[in-house]
Amino acid sequence: MSKERILSGIQPTGGSFHLGNYLGALKQWVDLQESHDAFYCVVDLHAITVQVDPKILRERSLTSTAQLLALGLDPAKCSLFMQSHVPAHNQLGWVMECLTGFGEAGRMTQFKDKSQKSGADRTVVGLFTYPILQAADILLYQAKYVPVGEDQRQHIELTRDLGQRFNSTYKDIFTIPEAYITKAAAKINDLQDPSAKMSKTNSSPAGVVDILDAPEVNAKKIKSAVTDTGREIKFDSAEKPGVSNLLTIHSALSGKSIADLESEFAGKGYGDLKGAVAEVVVEYFRPVRERTMELLKDPAELTKILKVGADKANTVAEDTLKKVYDAMGLIPRA
Ligand code: AQP
Numbered sequence: 001m002s003k004e005r006i007l008s009g010i011q012p013t014g015g016s017f018h019l020g021n022y023l024g025a026l027k028q029w030v031d032l033q034e035s036h037d038a039f040y041c042v043v044d045l046h047a048i049t050v051q052v053d054p055k056i057l058r059e060r061s062l063t064s065t066a067q068l069l070a071l072g073l074d075p076a077k078c079s080l081f082m083q084s085h086v087p088a089h090n091q092l093g094w095v096m097e098c099l100t101g102f103g104e105a106g107r108m109t110q111f112k113d114k115s116q117k118s119g120a121d122r123t124v125v126g127l128f129t130y131p132i133l134q135a136a137d138i139l140l141y142q143a144k145y146v147p148v149g150e151d152q153r154q155h156i157e158l159t160r161d162l163g164q165r166f167n168s169t170y171k172d173i174f175t176i177p178e179a180y181i182t183k184a185a186a187k188i189n190d191l192q193d194p195s196a197k198m199s200k201t202n203s204s205p206a207g208v209v210d211i212l213d214a215p216e217v218n219a220k221k222i223k224s225a226v227t228d229t230g231r232e233i234k235f236d237s238a239e240k241p242g243v244s245n246l247l248t249i250h251s252a253l254s255g256k257s258i259a260d261l262e263s264e265f266a267g268k269g270y271g272d273l274k275g276a277v278a279e280v281v282v283e284y285f286r287p288v289r290e291r292t293m294e295l296l297k298d299p300a301e302l303t304k305i306l307k308v309g310a311d312k313a314n315t316v317a318e319d320t321l322k323k324v325y326d327a328m329g330l331i332p333r334a
Helices: 019-032 054-071 088-097 102-106 109-118 125-139 150-169 215-223 241-254 258-264 270-295 299-328
Strands: 005-010 037-042 078-082 145-147 178-180
Touching (some): 005 019, 037 299, 078 299, 088 299, 125 150, 215 270, 241 258
Parallel strands (some): 005 037, 005 145
């Protein structure tokens, strides 16, 4: 039986992925490549919705690729590619824009939050249409599942709506995807503000654990995490968001259940928990950091891997796009 298809992407927006990216999405990417026909992309076109120095974008795109490999993606088991290497993303993106209502796009909460912060004049149209390009990213591959964090649920809903709208208006071409969101670590929170998600753009540097940062930097951040009133180490996301966030991180990386951790830390203080989480995080990512640095020494090999991935992605994406154009009445080039 053929394997079910999955697709997901990540922006090369920082010098490093953070713990939220890893636990919310990338950890599942690595697991799912074993059992699924997996397509993963570094969504560099999404990254230019904010202005970025070209040299930095180039560096970040390669660093993202190296990190994904160091975290465990295996090019023999999945197709890893750069979004801009597959032109069909933009082409289907336009088709999807023509199916999306203006009000519908305006209801996307990430757009509302980000545009409110920067103001209308400094918000580019690309940020508004971002979820529509994301819908095209997914639909092109006929993906059944999309492994993402909780913050992406609304975008996946839009993708489903657009796919269904196309299928009922023109022809039944698209597989309607489902968000694949793990319950355990769907949302990792900011260490300094545990009521908000850990995020590249919204968190203060002290609130984010970048997986490529030096071990001592990350240990210090975790040991300075904001905890809650009281003394008990107990999972309760409403009353104890800081402690619950630390327990979630520990559990996701150590594989120990939350209940086991609660027993292990019974009678101990917040300082003990923070120390233990710091150690788990540092030891987990130490080899990832080293391997990333190693891989970055050979950028030619990274671009070769991306080419192989883009070739596989192009074949699937062009096939879908051809069917879409045909169903809509666009005549093929002779
Ligand atoms: N805090 C998080 N908890 C769980 N999952 C998360 N993801 C992001 N933050 C968390 C998931 O990571 C994947 C890649 O996200 P992205 O490409 O949207 O990366 P990003 O936008 O650069 O990540 P940020 O930090 O979340 O950025 P901003 O500040 O722009 O929103 C996705 O699957 C996402 O769900």
